[in-house]
Amino acid sequence: MRIQEGRIGRQETVAMLCMAIYVDTVFTLNSARAYGGGNSTYIWLPVSILIAMCAVLLPMRAMEKAGLHTLDELLAGAFGRLLGRAAGLCIIGLMLLNVYLVAMVFVNLIHNFVFFESSHWAITIWVTGVMFLLCTWGLECISRTALILGPLVGVVLIASLAGNAGAYSLHRLYPLPGNTLAEMAEMALAGAVKPFGAIAGLLTVTRGVQGMRFGRRACIAAAVAAAALALCTQLAAGLTYGYADLRNIPFPMHRLGMMLVREGYFFRMDTLLVFFWLMAAMVAGAYHLYAAAAMWCRCFGLRDVRPGAAAFAAMLCCAVVLQAEGYYSWVEALYGWLDSRGWAALLLPLLAAAIQLVKCRRQGGAQA
Amino acid sequence: MRRRLGAIIMLLLCCLALAGCLGSVQADDYMYVVGIGFDRGREYKYNISFLVQKEVGGEGQSSTGGIEVYSAEGDSIFDAITTLHAGGPFRLNFSRTNTIMFSRELAEEGEMEQLMDIAFNALKLRQSAKLLVTLCPVRDFMDGLRLEQSPNVTKLMASVMENYGVDGITAVTNYALMTESVRDKRLDGIVMLGGLDETAADSGGEQPQGGGGQDSADMVQGGGEEAGSGGSQQQGQQKENQQDKQDKQEYTTAGVYRSGGMGAYVSGVALFDGWRMAGALDGHDTKFLLLGKGDFNTGNITIPYDGDRVVAYLRAGGKPRVTMDLSGEPRALVEMEMVCGILQYMGEYGQDEWERGLKAAAEEYIEGELGRVFEACRRMGSDAMGFGRYAVMEFDGSAAWEAYDWQGSYPGLEVEFRVELDLADENIAMRLE
Numbered sequence: 001m002r003i004q005e006g007r008i009g010r011q012e013t014v015a016m017l018c019m020a021i022y023v024d025t026v027f028t029l030n031s032a033r034a035y036g037g038g039n040s041t042y043i044w045l046p047v048s049i050l051i052a053m054c055a056v057l058l059p060m061r062a063m064e065k066a067g068l069h070t071l072d073e074l075l076a077g078a079f080g081r082l083l084g085r086a087a088g089l090c091i092i093g094l095m096l097l098n099v100y101l102v103a104m105v106f107v108n109l110i111h112n113f114v115f116f117e118s119s120h121w122a123i124t125i126w127v128t129g130v131m132f133l134l135c136t137w138g139l140e141c142i143s144r145t146a147l148i149l150g151p152l153v154g155v156v157l158i159a160s161l162a163g164n165a166g167a168y169s170l171h172r173l174y175p176l177p178g179n180t181l182a183e184m185a186e187m188a189l190a191g192a193v194k195p196f197g198a199i200a201g202l203l204t205v206t207r208g209v210q211g212m213r214f215g216r217r218a219c220i221a222a223a224v225a226a227a228a229l230a231l232c233t234q235l236a237a238g239l240t241y242g243y244a245d246l247r248n249i250p251f252p253m254h255r256l257g258m259m260l261v262r263e264g265y266f267f268r269m270d271t272l273l274v275f276f277w278l279m280a281a282m283v284a285g286a287y288h289l290y291a292a293a294a295m296w297c298r299c300f301g302l303r304d305v306r307p308g309a310a311a312f313a314a315m316l317c318c319a320v321v322l323q324a325e326g327y328y329s330w331v332e333a334l335y336g337w338l339d340s341r342g343w344a345a346l347l348l349p350l351l352a353a354a355i356q357l358v359k360c361r362r363q364g365g366a367q368a
Numbered sequence: 369m370r371r372r373l374g375a376i377i378m379l380l381l382c383c384l385a386l387a388g389c390l391g392s393v394q395a396d397d398y399m400y401v402v403g404i405g406f407d408r409g410r411e412y413k414y415n416i417s418f419l420v421q422k423e424v425g426g427e428g429q430s431s432t433g434g435i436e437v438y439s440a441e442g443d444s445i446f447d448a449i450t451t452l453h454a455g456g457p458f459r460l461n462f463s464r465t466n467t468i469m470f471s472r473e474l475a476e477e478g479e480m481e482q483l484m485d486i487a488f489n490a491l492k493l494r495q496s497a498k499l500l501v502t503l504c505p506v507r508d509f510m511d512g513l514r515l516e517q518s519p520n521v522t523k524l525m526a527s528v529m530e531n532y533g534v535d536g537i538t539a540v541t542n543y544a545l546m547t548e549s550v551r552d553k554r555l556d557g558i559v560m561l562g563g564l565d566e567t568a569a570d571s572g573g574e575q576p577q578g579g580g581g582q583d584s585a586d587m588v589q590g591g592g593e594e595a596g597s598g599g600s601q602q603q604g605q606q607k608e609n610q611q612d613k614q615d616k617q618e619y620t621t622a623g624v625y626r627s628g629g630m631g632a633y634v635s636g637v638a639l640f641d642g643w644r645m646a647g648a649l650d651g652h653d654t655k656f657l658l659l660g661k662g663d664f665n666t667g668n669i670t671i672p673y674d675g676d677r678v679v680a681y682l683r684a685g686g687k688p689r690v691t692m693d694l695s696g697e698p699r700a701l702v703e704m705e706m707v708c709g710i711l712q713y714m715g716e717y718g719q720d721e722w723e724r725g726l727k728a729a730a731e732e733y734i735e736g737e738l739g740r741v742f743e744a745c746r747r748m749g750s751d752a753m754g755f756g757r758y759a760v761m762e763f764d765g766s767a768a769w770e771a772y773d774w775q776g777s778y779p780g781l782e783v784e785f786r787v788e789l790d791l792a793d794e795n796i797a798m799r800l801e
């Protein structure tokens with residue numbers, strides 16, 4: 001069996017998970033939709049992360065009670081083998097969707113802001129190639145890379161937010177709170193699907209993270225840290241640009257320093273900073289790719305994670321290039337689907353957890 | 369075996385870093401453009417000028433400093449670049465561009481929007497590039513930037529920033545701030561205003577050929593003693609005054625005789641209504657505009673008092689407190705506190721002069737000037753003081769805010785200014801001594 005899981009500690013797990021959640025929620029935000037009717041992303045985005053965390057903690061609890069180790073076992077136990085595999089495919093799709101959005105955003109970003117004359121193919125192969133390479137080296141490699149890069153990216157993130165404080169202005173956050181409570185609740189629920197994809201990856205590698213108990217603690221720590229960082233980032237973006245401006249800015253992090261009139265420490269660092277965010281995105285992408293390939297292996301009894309990862313990476317490359325070659329409307333449709341029905345993906349593991357808990361209770365009652 | 373394989377792969381990957389050696393570019397293959405200027409063209413839509421910073425220092429330094437201006441006509445900036453590339457052994461590089469300049473004509477016709485609607489990243493232009501409107505043709509303004517003693521054009525920008533921060537005679541705006549004002553509709557943009565004083569130019573530089581001085585003459589409106597600046601709303605009396613000023617200002621720096629330094633100068637601001645330039649304020653009025661906007665830091669003003677004058681130094685004591693009432697016709701109350709120092713007192717003075725009448729006179733004067741400048745901006749339809757920023761705070765939803773139509777309501781806005789001055793140094797007599 002070459003699942004390449006290895007064993008990682010809590011710090012590695014938290015760093016990897018936090019990075020993945022943050023990248024999935026903040027960097028892949030659909031600006032046109034998120035800021036369409038005002039800006040309350042600094043409220044609902046952290047809330048969506050906490051919703052996703054809760055949506056994973058329940059299946060964890062059910063798995064712990066039933067003595068199951070991985071998500072595929074939970075799905076198979078709850079829905080039966082065939083339906084369990086189908087449900088597993090949905091979860092794999094969700095993970096691949098996450099890595100696709102991350103790769104797409106960064107390939108477009110690098111193409112538009114850094115290497116304008118390079119083709120999308122070249123940039124895509126460069127980005128996904130690194131993700132694939134990290135993925136084939138296994139979970140230990142991904143998580144330890146995350147632990148090395150995580151604090152660095154975190155410090156740079158906080159420094160860049162603080163360094164641009166001169167451009168912040170409170171009036172840009174108004175009208176407060178930007179959206180109605182119902183709109184915020186809807187967006188938080190719809191937005192939870194992306195961090196859920198990141199956290200659900202943990203359920204496929206519970207052995208690697210030293211068991212369910214350690215996994216749960218790491219999951220809570222990572223989700224809370226990512227929610228706090230998302231709050232800071234979105235608040236900074238909201239203080240720098242009004243919502244009407246933000247809906248036209250696909251990646252506000254790159255333009256935080258543009259409002260500064262006086263040159264500061266981060267004045268000409270925006271392109272350099274893109275590479276820090278890219279490092280985080282590559283680690284997050286590798287983690288998603290690995291989780292999807294591991295889930296594939298477990299669902300279909302394969303013994304090596306690499307063929308699945310290679311196939312997914314190749315599909316990913318083609319899909320990223322396609323959107324740049326005139327099929328961006330597909331991405332818009334995808335975003336539209338995620339925003340309207342994406343929350344349904346959360347129901348699968350929740351339903352499986354509920355069924356499993358009922359089964360456990362019945363078994364407990366029968367034994368008594 | 370595995371480690372060895374990993375090491376070989378890593379070594380191969382390291383080779384990718386050598387890709388920088390392929391297609392190498394020499395440093396002097398590029399001309400670094402520090403400023404781009406747009407004028408109306410003769411054959412094509414625009415005449416586009418590029419201000420290039422040449423190497424400074426060393427024996428190769430020319431008498432015109434380190435500045436070179438290239439220009440070409442075209443319907444877009446890309447056409448002009450292509451034309452220049454065809455006629456010169458260099459490539460223009462825009463990674464160091466910090467200012468984009470427009471002639472007054474283009475700004476007034478609202479063509480900035482069309483000119484700026486380009487892929488900034490394709491040229492490696494930054495959205496933090498500062499904007500400037502010139503009263504004269506931009507090409508002449510660029511030529512006027514030549515200074516024998518200071519060949520570094522980027523120092524001009526540093527100087528402008530100093531004027532903004534210390535004197536408050538101009539306001540620095542970049543492209544990102546300008547687009548924000550257009551998209552968000554909470555305030556209107558104000559852009560640095562430049563002009564050309566041909567006679568003032570240092571002897572070292574080549575004298576510009578255009579009629580920049582003429583242009584500068586009729587532009588600076590609403591100056592210190594003038595009531596308001598009105599664009600198309602100028603009264604007959606004002607027209608006569610303008611004509612007098614025109615005669616006087618033909619070879620002056622915003623109406624003041626000067627010699628030495630650069631031919632080009634930056635003073636005052638261009639006021640915008642969306643992307644269209646609606647009018648201009650001179651340096652004096654700009655101080656009060658910045659005061660009202662909450663962007664004023666420090667500056668000197670001359671206050672009429674007791675038949676004479678007092679030169680005072682003002683320092684903002686925080687942002688103004690603005691109370692908006694949007695229940696009927698919009699009304700605003702602006703309260704601001706400032707620290708005031710007396711630099712020159714031209715009359716008999718006593719220890720209690722401040723409390724005896726100077727404080728009240730200074731406050732009244734500043735309030736009057738703020739009201740006058742606000743009125744001038746309102747007449748031009750430009751919310752340059754940014755009252756929309758406070759109006760938006762009265763709404764609890766974006767739908768209600770957008771339905772309110774601030775820009776439609778702004779011309780009816782009534783503003784009351786209340787200024788509270790705090791004397792920086794109580795012992796005026798001692799300090800003046």
